[in-house]
Amino acid sequence: MPDLSQFQHQQAAHCETGAAAGLFRAHGLDLSEAMVFGLASGLTYAYLPFVKINGLPLMAYRMPPRMILKMLSWRIKGLKIRFKTFKNEADGQAFLDQKLAEGELVGCQTSVFFLPYFPKEMRFHFNAHNLLVFGKETVDGESQYHISDPVFSHTVTTDAASLNEARFAKGALAPNGRLYYFESVPESIDYDTLIPKAIRFTGKANGKRNITPISGVGGMKLVAKRIEKLEKDSKRYRQLFLGHIVRMQEEIGTGGAGFRYMYAAFLQEAAEKLQRPELHEWADAFVAIGDEWREFALLCARISKGRGNHTLKEAADFLRRIADQEQVLYNQMAKFK
DSSP states (O other): OOOGGGOOOOOOSSHHHHHHHHHHHHTTOOOOHHHHHHHTTOEEEEEEEEEEETTEEEEEEESOTTHHHHHHHHHSTTOEEEEEOOSSHHHHHHHHHHHHHTTOOEEEEEOGGGOTTSOGGGOOOOSOEEEEEEEEEEETTEEEEEEEOTTSSSOEEEEHHHHHHHHTOOSTTOOTTOEEEEEEOOSSOOHHHHHHHHHHHHHHHHSTTOOOTTBHHHHHHHHHHHHHHGGGSOHHHHHHHHHHHHIIIIISTTHHHHHHHHHHHHHHHHHHHHTOTHHHHHHHHHHHHHHHHHHHHHHHHHHHHTOSSOOHHHHHHHHHHHHHHHHHHHHHHTTOO
16 A cells, blocks of 8 residues: 655656556556656557547547556556446445545546646646546545645646546547556566567567557558648648648647657667666667657648648658667567567
8 A cells, every 4th residue: 555645746758658657656656657657668659540539630649548557457467456347436435535544545547638836828628637546635625635746846636626627528538547566576577578568569569570460661652642641631621630640740739759759768768677678778878769750740730731841741751760660679679679
């Protein structure tokens, strides 16, 4: 059981990895957010035209929601994570209150839109935002939950009604009150075994051995083709599609470049733990690729707004170049011993 009196909030780059790192920290294992991300093989790319966000296809730069936590529970010997969903708000709140009364640190999947401590201009309908609840008190007759939200620099509070609304929001990726907590935690982690395994998995899942055309470098090349075909669409749709790329990549969550930087940080840590200098070289390469993703987003924004003489083919070729650079790394990682 964690000692919540000693719990220390830390701001993170991404909500799920930040929440996982917070849970480990509370249970006495000091894993960085980058190490959590790397051990869970969180890095990827996916183009899901059959999943719509505001009528436009989903583009993802990390493994699906909850997969990071699940991968950790599958890989780390002795780690058991309990997940639970509910049919109604009353049961969901009662169980959360019970775990808090037991001294548990509880992770919750929520919708950003209904969390009142988010500035209004930052709220949008995204149902896979992770946060940690570490306490509850009554203020002026109203229940207030103490929250460690990974994207904030400080802890926050929210009322019960708002937290329930966020936990039971409807729509894509509906959380259904989902919460989770660690039931058992090992005293140590076998990095010598887990790090190479995680690196190989990331390489195989995204490189030439990947057989799913919508993910990894294959997904990037599909999007490049779709960008070229925007010539046949209306000007308005072209603007929306390109703007959507920028929003999914750099404004929602950690983004395309951000996840590459995070994976680079993991490789730097891994290089020190395993004494493998080639991992430093791969880390530098991922930093450079992250910079390329940022340039790609800027190019899409310029085309969408009609600034400069840039073309759709230019953007498509830029994305193909990024895919080729990542494929070189993934193919090397797939062979890492």
